Amino acid sequence: MVNLTIDDKQVTVPKDATIFDAAKAAGIRIPILCHDKKLHPFGGCRMCLVEVEQMKGRQIPACTTPVTEGMIVRTTTDEIIKARKMVLELLLLKHPIDCPVCDAAGDCDLQNLTYEYKVNANRFQDEKFQHKIDYENPLIERDMNRCIHCGKCARICDEIVSFGAYTFMNRGIEAKIGTEFDGPLNCEFCGSCVSVCPVGALVSRPFKFKARWWSLNKVKSVCSYCGTGCQLTLGVKDNKVLTTIYDENQGFHNGQLCTRGRFGYQFVNSDKRLSTPLIRKNGTLQPASWDEALTLVSAKLVEAKNAGGKSVAGLVTPRLTNEELFLIKKLFKDGLGSDSIDHSAGYAHAALTAGAAESFGSAASPSVISDIQNADLLLVVKTDAYETHPVVGFEINLGVKRKEIDLRIISDKRGKLSKLPKAVTYVHKPGQEVALVNALAQVLLADNLQDSTATGVEGFEGLKQQLEAFAPEKIAAACGLDADTIKTLARDYAKAAKALIILPLGLGYPGHGKALAQALANLALLSGKVGKEGCGVLFLGEKNNSQGAADLGIYPTAGGADADAILAGCQSGSIKTLIVAGENPVVSYPDRKRVEAALDKVEFLVVQDLFLTETAAKAHVVLPACSFAEKSGTFTSVGRAVQQVNQAIKPVGEARSDFAILNGLLAGLTGNAPYADAAAVFAEIAATVPAYAGLTIAGLGDTGAILPVTVKPRFVAAETAAVTAESGKFALVTGSALYHCGTMSRFGEGPMHVCPEGYVELGRDDAQALNVKDGDTVAVKSASGELRLKAKVGTRMPQGVVFAPYHFDEASVNSIAVGAPVTWVSISK
Amino acid sequence: MSNAPAEEIPTADIDLEAANHVIDKYLTLPGNLMPVLQGIQDEYGYVPKPTIDLVAERLNVYPSQIYGVLTFYAQFHLKPRGRFIIRVCVGTACHVQGAPRIVETFFDKLGIGHAETTPDLRFTFEKVACLGACGMAPLAMVNDSTYGSMTVQKVGDIIADYSQRPMKK
Numbered sequence: 001m002v003n004l005t006i007d008d009k010q011v012t013v014p015k016d017a018t019i020f021d022a023a024k025a026a027g028i029r030i031p032i033l034c035h036d037k038k039l040h041p042f043g044g045c046r047m048c049l050v051e052v053e054q055m056k057g058r059q060i061p062a063c064t065t066p067v068t069e070g071m072i073v074r075t076t077t078d079e080i081i082k083a084r085k086m087v088l089e090l091l092l093l094k095h096p097i098d099c100p101v102c103d104a105a106g107d108c109d110l111q112n113l114t115y116e117y118k119v120n121a122n123r124f125q126d127e128k129f130q131h132k133i134d135y136e137n138p139l140i141e142r143d144m145n146r147c148i149h150c151g152k153c154a155r156i157c158d159e160i161v162s163f164g165a166y167t168f169m170n171r172g173i174e175a176k177i178g179t180e181f182d183g184p185l186n187c188e189f190c191g192s193c194v195s196v197c198p199v200g201a202l203v204s205r206p207f208k209f210k211a212r213w214w215s216l217n218k219v220k221s222v223c224s225y226c227g228t229g230c231q232l233t234l235g236v237k238d239n240k241v242l243t244t245i246y247d248e249n250q251g252f253h254n255g256q257l258c259t260r261g262r263f264g265y266q267f268v269n270s271d272k273r274l275s276t277p278l279i280r281k282n283g284t285l286q287p288a289s290w291d292e293a294l295t296l297v298s299a300k301l302v303e304a305k306n307a308g309g310k311s312v313a314g315l316v317t318p319r320l321t322n323e324e325l326f327l328i329k330k331l332f333k334d335g336l337g338s339d340s341i342d343h344s345a346g347y348a349h350a351a352l353t354a355g356a357a358e359s360f361g362s363a364a365s366p367s368v369i370s371d372i373q374n375a376d377l378l379l380v381v382k383t384d385a386y387e388t389h390p391v392v393g394f395e396i397n398l399g400v401k402r403k404e405i406d407l408r409i410i411s412d413k414r415g416k417l418s419k420l421p422k423a424v425t426y427v428h429k430p431g432q433e434v435a436l437v438n439a440l441a442q443v444l445l446a447d448n449l450q451d452s453t454a455t456g457v458e459g460f461e462g463l464k465q466q467l468e469a470f471a472p473e474k475i476a477a478a479c480g481l482d483a484d485t486i487k488t489l490a491r492d493y494a495k496a497a498k499a500l501i502i503l504p505l506g507l508g509y510p511g512h513g514k515a516l517a518q519a520l521a522n523l524a525l526l527s528g529k530v531g532k533e534g535c536g537v538l539f540l541g542e543k544n545n546s547q548g549a550a551d552l553g554i555y556p557t558a559g560g561a562d563a564d565a566i567l568a569g570c571q572s573g574s575i576k577t578l579i580v581a582g583e584n585p586v587v588s589y590p591d592r593k594r595v596e597a598a599l600d601k602v603e604f605l606v607v608q609d610l611f612l613t614e615t616a617a618k619a620h621v622v623l624p625a626c627s628f629a630e631k632s633g634t635f636t637s638v639g640r641a642v643q644q645v646n647q648a649i650k651p652v653g654e655a656r657s658d659f660a661i662l663n664g665l666l667a668g669l670t671g672n673a674p675y676a677d678a679a680a681v682f683a684e685i686a687a688t689v690p691a692y693a694g695l696t697i698a699g700l701g702d703t704g705a706i707l708p709v710t711v712k713p714r715f716v717a718a719e720t721a722a723v724t725a726e727s728g729k730f731a732l733v734t735g736s737a738l739y740h741c742g743t744m745s746r747f748g749e750g751p752m753h754v755c756p757e758g759y760v761e762l763g764r765d766d767a768q769a770l771n772v773k774d775g776d777t778v779a780v781k782s783a784s785g786e787l788r789l790k791a792k793v794g795t796r797m798p799q800g801v802v803f804a805p806y807h808f809d810e811a812s813v814n815s816i817a818v819g820a821p822v823t824w825v826s827i828s829k
Numbered sequence: 830m831s832n833a834p835a836e837e838i839p840t841a842d843i844d845l846e847a848a849n850h851v852i853d854k855y856l857t858l859p860g861n862l863m864p865v866l867q868g869i870q871d872e873y874g875y876v877p878k879p880t881i882d883l884v885a886e887r888l889n890v891y892p893s894q895i896y897g898v899l900t901f902y903a904q905f906h907l908k909p910r911g912r913f914i915i916r917v918c919v920g921t922a923c924h925v926q927g928a929p930r931i932v933e934t935f936f937d938k939l940g941i942g943h944a945e946t947t948p949d950l951r952f953t954f955e956k957v958a959c960l961g962a963c964g965m966a967p968l969a970m971v972n973d974s975t976y977g978s979m980t981v982q983k984v985g986d987i988i989a990d991y992s993q994r995p996m997k998k
Contacts, residue, residue: 158894164891164892164893164894165891167893167896167897168897168901169897169901170900170901171900178896178897178900179893179896180891180892180893180895180896181878419889795886
C-alpha cells in the first residue's frame with residue numbers, strides 16, 4: 001500500500017493505483033473524458049491534469065500516473081483550472097455546438113464540463129469538421145464531427161468485445177475514428193461503443209429523437225434474454241421502454257451489455273404484442289374479454305382436476321420470474337394434481353436437471369461467473385459460448401487478454417473465441433464431445449494425475465472401468481484429433497492450479513445434455529477441481545431464469561411426463577389439456593412435424609404469451625402476458641445469482657402478468673386466498689426451497705444474492721451415443737446465432753439487424769466444391785425434411801460440417817433436425 | 830495525405846500468392862505487421878484491399894487496425910501506383926532554380942496532377958519537399974535514378990525514355 005496526499009487529504013491505496021484511482025477512493029472528483037473503469041488508462045483527453053509537488057508542480061495526467069509514496073497532489077489550483085479550460089476550448093474548437101438536436105445532451109460529459117468550467121467564449125477559431133455521418137445501419141449512428149478522440153469506442157471494441165471495428169485513422173488534424181476502409185460500420189452491433197461515448201458522436205438510433213435524457217424515468221432491472229443475468233437500467237417515458245442506460249457500476253459486468261440487452265428491448269412495446277385475450281370460435285381466434293377467457297380456462301381446468309389431473313400438462317418457459325414459476329408448479333401440483341410440467345428441460349437443460357443433479361447432488365452449477373476471471377485455464381465446450389451468452393464471452397475475452405488465462409476450446413467448429421490470443425481450439429468431429437471428454441478423464445487416470453480426494457468419491461471404481469474403453473488411442477480416429485493432442489490437453493487441464501469448465505446449454509444444442517454434463521463433472525471431480533475458487537463447471541443456462549426453473553423444480557420430479565412425453569401424450573390423446581406459458585415448441589423444440597401434429601390433437605390448448613407465436617396460433621385460448629418490464633419478481637441466472645426485476649411500466653394494452661393470471665387460476669382451483677404480491681410468493685419460496693432459505697425480495701437489493709450450493713460428488717458413467725457418419729452427407733450441427741436467444745429475440749431490433757433470418761454456414765472448401773457462394777440459397781435435405789436456407793460461407797466450419805441456428809419460423813431448422821446432436825444432410829443448389 | 834478515399838479503391842481480382850509468400854516469411858516474427866505490409870507494397874506497388882483481409886486473417890489482427898496503420902504512415906499506398914514514380918523537388922534551392930516550371934511541364938506532358946497516376950499505371954507524379962541534393966537543383970528522380978540540373982527539354986526526354994521501358998520489373 002502507498003500513502004499520498006491529495007488536496008490535503010491523506011489517502012492509502014494499492015501500489016498499482018493511479019492518481020485518478022486514489023482521488024476516487026478519497027472521494028475527490030477529477031474531471032475526465034477518456035476514462036472508463038473497465039478500460040486501460042489512455043491519457044488522451046488531458047482533462048484530468050493535476051499538479052504533483054515532487055514533480056516541481058508540473059501538470060501531469062492523473063489517469064496514467066501511478067502513485068508513489070509521499071506524493072503530494074493538487075487537483076484544483078488556479079493553473080490547473082486554467083489548463084482544463086483551455087483543453088475544453090480546444091475541444092470545442094472543432095466540436096459542433098448542436099446540443100439542441102444532439103441525443104447526448106444532458107448525458108454529455110463535454111457539455112457538463114463546459115458548463116462546470118464556465119467556458120462561455122472561445123479564444124480560438126477554426127472551421128468545424130465536415131465528416132460524412134454514417135446512417136447506414138439502423139442501430140448506431142456515427143457522427144464523427146462530434147467526436148473528441150477519446151478513443152473509448154476503439155478501446156472497448158478491442159479490449160472487451162474483441163471485434164475491433166474502430167481504429168484511429170490518418171494523422172494530425174485529419175485523424176479520426178474510422179472503420180476498415182473508412183466504410184460504414186459493419187460489426188456485431190453490441191453498442192458498447194455507444195455506451196461509453198462521452199459525447200453524441202455515437203448514438204443509439206432506435207432512441208434517437210425519442211426523449212430528452214432528463215425526462216426519462218430510470219428503472220433498474222435484469223435483462224430477460226439469456227441466462228447471464230446482466231443488470232440493466234431501463235429508460236422509461238410515457239409507459240414505454242425507450243432505451244437502456246449505461247451504468248458502469250452495475251453488476252459483475254460493469255454495465256457491459258450485448259445487442260440483445262442494449263438494442264433488443266423493443267419487444268416490450270412492440271406493435272405485435274397481443275392486446276386482448278383470444279378465444280377460438282368457429283375455427284378462428286377472436287378477441288374476448290378476460291372474464292370470458294378465464295372462466296373458460298378455469299372450467300376446463302376444474303374438469304381436468306376432477307378427472308384426476310393426469311390429462312393436463314404444462315410447458316413453461318424459463319423466462320418467467322421465480323415467483324411465476326413457483327405459482328405454476330403449485331397450480332399443477334396442488335391445484336390440478338398433475339406432475340406433468342416441464343420447461344423443455346429434457347431438450348435444453350438436462351445438463352442441469354439430470355447431469356448436475358446426479359454428479360454434483362443439485363441441479364446447479366458448482367461455479368459462479370466470477371470464477372471465469374479467477375481461473376488459470378478455461379476449458380470451453382464449443383465456441384458457441386460467445387453466441388449464446390455474449391457477456392460471459394466478454395468475461396472470457398477480458399480474462400484471456402488481461403490475465404493471460406490459458407483458453408482451450410473443444411468444439412465442432414471455430415468461432416470468435418478461437419481468435420483470442422494464444423487460444424487453442426481442438427476441432428473435433430461433431431457429436432464426439434462426450435467421448436472426447438471421457439478420453440481426457442481416462443488420461444488423468446492413466447497418468448495418475450487424479451486428485452487424492454477422487455478415489456473416495458462414490459462410483460470411482462465404476463468410472464475407472466468404464467473409461468478404459470476411452471483411451472485416447474481408441475477414440476482418436478472417431479474424434480478426429482490425434483491421441484497425443486488429447487493427452488496434452490488432459491495433462492494441461494490437470495496441472496493448471498485453477499481450471500474452470502464452461503458448457504453452454506440451449507434448445508439448439510441437443511448434444512449438451514445429461515451425458516456431456518456428467519462427463520465434464522467426472523473430469524472436474526477427478527482432478528479435484530470442484531468447490532474451489534476459479535474451478536469447477538459453469539453451466540450456462542439458455543434463458544434468463546433457467547437456473548430458477550431448475551431450482552423450483554419445473555421439470556418432472558415425481559414421475560410426471562417431461563416435454564417429450566407430454567408431446568407424446570398429446571399425440572396419443574392421454575393429455576387433453578395443455579397449458580403453454582411462454583414456450584414456443586413449434587419453432588424451438590426438435591422435430592417440428594411431430595410437435596405440430598401433437599399440438600393439433602390437444603383438446604384444449606391454452607397459451608400465455610406476449611405474441612401470437614406459431615404455437616399460440618394453434619391455441620383454443622390465448623392469454624396476453626407481460627414482459628419483464630411490466631412485472632416485479634426475481635430471476636436466477638448463471639452461477640446461481642438471484643436478482644431483482646423491477647416493474648418499469650404498466651402492462652401494455654390489456655395484458656396481464658403471468659403472475660396475475662396464475663395467481664387467479666390457483667386461487668380459483670384451491671379455494672385459497674390469492675398471494676398478495678411477488679414478495680409474498682418469494683417468502684414462500686424462501687421457506688420451501690432450501691437454497692433460497694433466509695432470503696427476502698427486499699434484501700436482495702441492487703446487487704442480488706448468490707445462492708449457496710452443497711456439492712455431493714458422485715461419479716456417473718457418461719454414456720456416449722454412437723454417431724454414424726453417412727457417406728457423402730454433411731454433418732449439420734445446430735445452435736444459437738449471434739445475439740439471438742430463443743424465439744423472443746425476433747421481436748428486438750438489435751438481434752434482427754445482426755441476424756435477420758435463418759442460414760446455413762459452410763466452410764470455404766465445401767462451398768467451393770458445391771459451387772456455392774455467400775448469399776446463395778441452397779436446399780438442405782435431411783431424412784425428416786427439406787429446407788431452403790441462405791448460405792453463409794466463412795472460415796469457421798471444418799470440412800464436412802455445416803451449422804444452422806434455430807430461432808426462426810420461416811426456414812425453421814427443427815423441420816430438418818429432430819433432436820440428435822448431429823443431423824446428416826445433403827446440400828444442393 | 831495521398832491515400833485515396835474508400836470509394837476510389839479498386840477491388841480488382843488480386844493474386845494473393847505473393848502476399849501469402851510475404852506473410853510466410855514474417856509469420857513468426859514478433860511485431861510483424863509493418864514488415865509484412867512493406868513487403869506486400871514492394872510486391873504489388875501498393876497495398877490492395879484483398880491483401881489486407883488476408884493479413885488480418887493470417888496474423889489475427891483486426892482489419893480496422895491494419896487500415897489505421899496504413900493511413901498513419903505516408904509510406905503506404907492504398908491505390909495502385911505507377912511502375913515509375915517521378916518525384917520533383919520543390920524545396921527552396923530547386924524552387925529558385927525553376928522547379929515550378931519543371932512541375933508544370935510534367936503535369937502537361939503526363940496529363941496528371943500531384944500524387945496522381947496515369948491510367949496505364951506507368952507513371953505516378955509527386956512533388957516532394959526536398960530530396961537532399963540541393964547542389965544538383967533543380968532535381969527530379971524516377972524510382973531510384975536521379976536527374977540533376979533539370980530543364981524543360983529534359984522532361985520530354987525522361988518521359989520518352991521511361992515510356993519505352995518494360996512494365997514488368
